[in-house]
Amino acid sequence: MGEIRNTIASNYEVEYTFAGKRVYLIVMRKAFAMTETYREIINNTNRILDEWKNSSYGIAPTSVSEKFDNTNIELCKSLTNVLGIWIEKDIFLTDGELILANVNMGGIVEYWLQFFYTVYYEEYIDAPIYRKNNIIEPEDTMLKQLQDYSVGILWEETDSIYKWVDYLRVCRNAIHPFKKRDYGTPKDFLDGVNRLDELIRLIDSRLPDLAY
Template sequence: MLGQQHARFVDETAALPIEEIVDRIATLSEGLAAFWRNAEGWAPDDAAQLLRSARLDRIASLAASLRRWTDGAPLSDGDLILAWANLGALLEGALKLFLTVYLTDYRADETTKETRAWHIKRQMLQDPDELMLDTILDYAEKAGLLAPQQLALGRTVQARRNAIHAFRDRDLGTDAELFAAIRDFRALLWSLDGRMEYPEERFRPTERPSLR
């Protein structure tokens, strides 16, 4: 189901230029930040508190920064490294937002004990804002929260963004692979937005109202 939805979301915008995809990511990210950083009275108290302290504004700013890498100029190795790091921060932020919105469910899920989300030494569950991307992806896979394509995107972005540790030789991919990952991320973000609950549909952030 999630896999079919993700494929449909990618196909819907396949003909759009990458600049338009980035604009949609930026618009949706701004809307998500605007609603969820002021979620008191809607989200449970613990979740609302975590969301209030989260820097959702910076995630929205990072979404706008994707425009730096899609202006039509070929990307240098340094640009590719920074672009993957940019996309990785957005991916991690989107997944942390989703887990925090559903904090009550996350804390009650015994699957967390099969992952590093469960701190063995302290014998306690770490909140989403404490998790590394690898742990989030591991939990999402075990809990069935993401489609196979979405997990594959996460692993690719995770590996490529690690090239920020530039002393070691790592695969940077190509401009085309980066742009394909950005398109996949747009579909993932759109999917996560659709799975989060809002008081009324008019409060739901959107990239383009006509698409929902």
């Protein structure tokens, strides 16, 4: 009995070991926690993006406000809402759904990093990412570039969140199906939802005040 209780308290270690109700209890316990985390992701996404879209003029540098005029905030919100489709499927994601879920997640992560360097555009432009001696604007950067550029700013290479972004990038590339690629497991994706929540909170904690 003690072993079963410990199993129920620990995520998905033995989903298929027991039959019937015990498996159902394990899944539902995790699903409830995931729903709470996802709700926080949606709430924080709407709050932060709306705040910067609506309040940056007159407070943030003009270069930053002008950048936000061309930022597709509503699409990021929509992609975040779509994430719920994959979360609801839980550990029962098919391979195709898992790959699409990783693409969805990767797009959101890329957006948040672009958003961060847009907020800090004045600092970014002093030491930007280059491609063939040409400056790459934050909105034109790719996930790998942002991941490496953020070392020493948002994370270190030894940090778990850096390693997660790196693995997510690899899994996202499985959208190109001809070659066999690693795209993780449904559990990896669900764990990534917690990492996404962590990333958004990290970025939020580093943003400057928009108070008048």
